[in-house]
Amino acid sequence: MHVVLLSGSPAARSRTEVLLDHVRQRLEVQQVEVSLLRVRDFPAEDLLHARFDSPAVQQLQAVVASADGLVVGTPVYKASFTGALKVLLDLLPERALAHKVVLPLASGGSPAHLLAVDYALKPVLAALKAQEMLSGVFAVDKQIAYPEGDRPVQIDDELRARLDEALEQLGAALARRPQPIDPNLLNDRLVNARWSI
Numbered sequence: 001m002h003v004v005l006l007s008g009s010p011a012a013r014s015r016t017e018v019l020l021d022h023v024r025q026r027l028e029v030q031q032v033e034v035s036l037l038r039v040r041d042f043p044a045e046d047l048l049h050a051r052f053d054s055p056a057v058q059q060l061q062a063v064v065a066s067a068d069g070l071v072v073g074t075p076v077y078k079a080s081f082t083g084a085l086k087v088l089l090d091l092l093p094e095r096a097l098a099h100k101v102v103l104p105l106a107s108g109g110s111p112a113h114l115l116a117v118d119y120a121l122k123p124v125l126a127a128l129k130a131q132e133m134l135s136g137v138f139a140v141d142k143q144i145a146y147p148e149g150d151r152p153v154q155i156d157d158e159l160r161a162r163l164d165e166a167l168e169q170l171g172a173a174l175a176r177r178p179q180p181i182d183p184n185l186l187n188d189r190l191v192n193a194r195w196s197i
């Protein structure tokens with residue numbers, strides 16, 4: 001099983017990435033292969049000029065194609081998901097999320113923009129033909145605290161519980177996900193089938 005974590009935050013110190021890191025740790029305990037992709041690691045010129053043929057974009061497409069599931073995390077910017085994430089999603093092929101389970105995550109300064117995932121991010125993921133979209137998790141900034149000194153980032157208990165519940169749903173959705181039929185296997189079955197009239 002392979003899950004891609006996609007961060008749409010341009011920030012070096014990112015609460016979205018704290019959420020994704022929690023997800024990564026939980027999935028790795030379950031022996032799930034995890035790949036982390038960050039929009040901030042892509043060459044800005046490739047994104048802004050929509051270079052579908054750039055090596056970084058080709059690599060993105062290949063990694064996403066190989067995934068069983070995606071966890072897409074974004075900060076809320078101006079009541080929506082980030083523009084940086086949008087230009088990256090624009091570079092995926094039309095049916096890039098077909099046969100995949102998708103869990104959206106967002107962090108925002110205010111609960112007033114809780115629905116940004118539903119009205120802004122989910123329609124784009126649906127346009128990419130996500131097979132199953134889970135309900136998603138929204139975190140407000142105060143639930144992810146950066147303590148003084150070297151102490152680790154703190155995720156509050158309520159948020160941690162919602163993340164873990166979403167991960168259970170992700171695991172269940174991945175387990176029941178119908179496997180796409182391998183065209184070679186289908187061909188073999190047709191060739192070797194016994195037909196009767």
Ligand SMILES: Cc1cc2nc3c(=O)[nH]c(=O)nc-3n(C[C@H](O)[C@H](O)[C@H](O)COP(=O)(O)O)c2cc1C
Nearest residue numbers: 009011014015016075076077078079107108109110
């Ligand atoms: C340019 C910008 C726009 C923002 N707009 C909103 C907003 O409309 N609503 C909101 O709740 N938070 C807004 N925020 C706050 C961020 O969503 C919030 O701090 C988030 O946790 C940042 O995530 P990150 O640390 O992963 O970048 C904005 C922050 C920035 C930098």
